[in-house]
Amino acid sequence: MTGTNLVGEPAELKRFTGPQRAAVVMLVLGPEMGAPIWEELSVDEMKELSAAIAQLGRVPTNVAEHLLVTFSGEMGHMKSLHGSFETTERLLRGVVPEDRLNEIMEDIRGPSGRTMWDKLSNVNEVVLAAYLRSEYPQTVAVIMSKLKPDHCARVLGALPRDFAVDVIQRMLKLDHVQKSVLTEVEQTLRSEFMNNLSRAQTNDPHEQMADVFNAMDRSNEEALLTALEENIPDSAERIRQLMFTFEDLATLLPTALAAIVKNADKRQMALALKGATEEMRELFFGTLTERAAKMLRDDIATMGPVRARDCEEAQSALVALAKTLAERGEIALVDPGSEESMIV
Template identity: 70%
Template sequence: MSVMTPIAEPPELKRYSGLQRAAMLMLALGQEHGASIWEQLSTDEIKELSSAIAQLGRVPANVVEHLLISFSGEVSSMASLHGSYETTERLLRGVLPGEKVKDIMEDIRGPSGRTMWDKLSNVNESVLAAYLKNEYPQTVAVILSKLSSDHAARVLSELPQDFSTDVIMRMLRMDTVQKEVIQEVEQTLRTEFMSNLSRSQRRDPHETMAEIFNALDRSSEEAMLAALDDRAPEAAERIRALMFTFDDLANLLPAAISAIVRNADKREMALALKGAPDPMKQLFFSTMTERAAKLMKEEMGSMGPVRARDCEDAQTAMVRLAKSLADRGEIMLVDPKSDDGLIY
């Protein structure tokens, strides 16, 4: 009887963790040989291993061969394995019930969180409150008790006052919730709320185009909008309404302009203002100290002639800075989509 010569450990193997090596083995074993192993794993272990498979990417054949030395004759003919969400789902469907596979894939696919409660914590409080206000107060109490305290507080503040008070009373009187009740609530949220949310939150393509147009240089932006005016005037008008441009900075409160001045790159701001109309320049100067305004004017004067494109790029950078500050809640922007004025 011949003895198989051990294969030296490939150097690439060192970059894979134990969990990743287990994922490679299960992917290589496939449905037929791996079924009995999958059946011995808990749901959490299956999720962890499935997530590792889904993120595995390509694995060199010599690494797989080393891990599956007993099957080296079969595996060595492979160029590689490719772990992906699709191959993971196909593999699981061969060994697990369909509903269980669906739950597992939902958990490992989404960046929003590992569990249903993680996912729910990433849902806007107004959206969540709009759904919960139609549920039984006891059900809402169970759901809020599983969320982080700050998120639960924001959701409560969005609910009708009488209803929220009822929910609070239920939470105060709530004993340990049975596991079956939690599972039933999770299933309802998954089938009714999260599935509807994913369909309803498909992004308006006009918003995407407005962001793209914001990133264009001025001449390209004007040319494309003019062309769109001819073919789809309503779409062009909507995109214009959704765009936030350098000119819109003139509508900001002085405190917001001051925050932009403090955070902006001074050279970039000088370049942006050099190509701006005088009222815009005066607006920015008015938020600076006399000395800072003098230095900024000197900086602009020392630049000499500059390309219009460079000024436009600097103005685009200023708009990005304003949006970034608004996203962090440091300033308020005027919303061109709203007649009411200000958003946070």
């Protein structure tokens, strides 16, 4: 440390762990000067260092200068550095191959867990079921056999009944699954599902909180939002604007609503419509054939009394399905009356 103008160790440095201190150095070096170091790291070391950079946040200049004194002259004009997922991806791009970059970013941005199966067990069951229902039952059986039992049960419950029974039968007949088959399934999940899931995630806390409120039952949702409006009205208003509710399905283009009806679990849809207005029900019936609409009406009529909470959970599941279809590019969550509507 000879030659430095810094006196002693900055007090702020104490809150930085070893990996975080290394992350500051790599953040300052950038992709070009840091490339030789990245090339010497193992994949696990890259993941650990990348995660530290992504979660770093703001770094005081005196800390960065202390950790990289030879570059202090160049850094003197900086107020701070900022580590984020985007900064991490820019640093790694061009330094590591695209497939390794995707794997690293998926690991630090996607659901938590060391293996693909750990990560998959942390994906919302409705979101996962919406993806799996378009896969071959045999492939789904392999995937389900690798999930934790409690999560597997929830996903099976979110799948269409006949499809779920088919998957269970195949799971019962599963022998030892070849490693090559598992590897292929993992690669498909990573490229087609996890990467899309990671890209769909956002760093905006208001958007994240809107998703949380969407998953709540109505009474808690309204009580908490009302309380939030009294303390931070601007944030409460933004959350309300970002929330996509069951009633918002009525604003979608008919083709989008038809896609939701087609992909929905019929029992779950009947339960959702049991607690809906007659106008909302008619919109759903309008996407079906006369015979299918009659069957759905009969299912609702013969259901008998149900808990309001069960209806609300079923409605939330339909909203989650709509968002999943939108993320996959199959529908657009656009109000037909808005300026973003498309004429086809």
